[in-house]
Amino acid sequence: MNISAIAEILKKSHHDWEIEFLPSIDSTNTELSRRFSKSAVAPFFVLCADEQTAGRGRMERQWYSVPSADITASLIFPSPVSKSDTPKLALSAGLALVEVLESDFRLEAKLRWPNDVMTTRGKLAGILCAYLNIPDAVITGIGINVNSAPDAFPLGPDRSNSTIRHELGYEVEREQLLANWILSFESKWKLARKEMIDELKNEFDRFNFYLGRKVKILVGAASSRDDADDKSFDEIEGIAGGLDDSGELVVVRGDGSLYAVSIEDVIEPLE
Structure with a gap:
């Protein structure tokens, strides 16, 4: 993954993001927790990994990704946040991704509350927020099935997976997708922090996987x-x-x- 390409796009942000790429790690969420759990102040930091050997999703389920094909990343940033804000944080992250998929690739996806991004073919992405017992910080991890094939994943509880390449019929640049998601996430979280929850709720209704079911x-x-x-x-x-x-x-x-x-x-x- 080209970190310079991500950094170039993130120049549009109002914050100075530090980006690190690791060929392999047990879990990007776990690694950020190890690094910053005793910090006084959280930085604007993104950790990407080409491979996770112990990636986890909700309910401690294993998260699979294909090296050099998919996205596994976690970010941490300073923001007034408490454990009760976790649903809003996951909502902001999920809305950011479905809107980037729609605007950049004309790909229709839905949000399966609280943390999955779905298409009619299966699960595209998962989000996992981890609250840290340090002032004003939370870790947000994301796994996106990007350029891999759906049959590369073991059959898990979701029964089906999809990938962006499978949906579109061509490969996409992981760097652009990740950077644009971070920028969109910043924007959505800003709305949540300004208590503009009605706007986020209305946006969610457009993408609500469960609505009316x-x-x-x-x-x-x-x-x-x-x-x-x-x-x-x-x-x-x-x-x-x-x-x-x-x-x-x-x-x-x-x-x-x-x-x-x-x-x-x-x-x-x-x-």
Whole structure:
């Protein structure tokens, strides 16, 4: 990956981003946590890796990527943030990617709350936010299936994966995609920090994978490190709507009452 090309595009940012590329690492999120968990102030820093040997997604599921073909990266930046802001942060990151895919490649994608980017063919990307116990900082990791083939990935819980190359029929420049996502992410997070959540909620409605679908919620299942299929959780069924002001997905139950889906819950479509 050409770091100079990424840095050139990021000159459009109002911040001075430091960028580092590693041929191989266990996890970019884990590495940033190791480096900055005891820092007094977080920098504007992007870590990219050609290969992750222990990449993880939500619920500790393994994240697979193809070296020299896909994007695995994590970034950290100083911003007033708390653990309760995690849904808004993931929302900002996800919206940034689907809008870049739409504007740069005319590729239609949806956001599967809280952290997946989907097409009709399968999962394109995943986002994982990690809260650090240091002042005003959070790590945002992203994995994007870019130029690999869908059959390069093991069959996991999502059952299907797709890649940008598979969707478009040609390869794209990873550097441009990553840099434009960072710029867009900055813009979306700025809206969230200005409490312009209504604008983000309206944007999310355009890309809401679950909107209007009947779903089942497994309460607290995402917080379990064990397989949710092996445990019993309280279940809630209803029709998925939009977001509340905290960035959580709202489900309308059969009796008309509302349930705000926590990032600790698991959503399963029923249709």
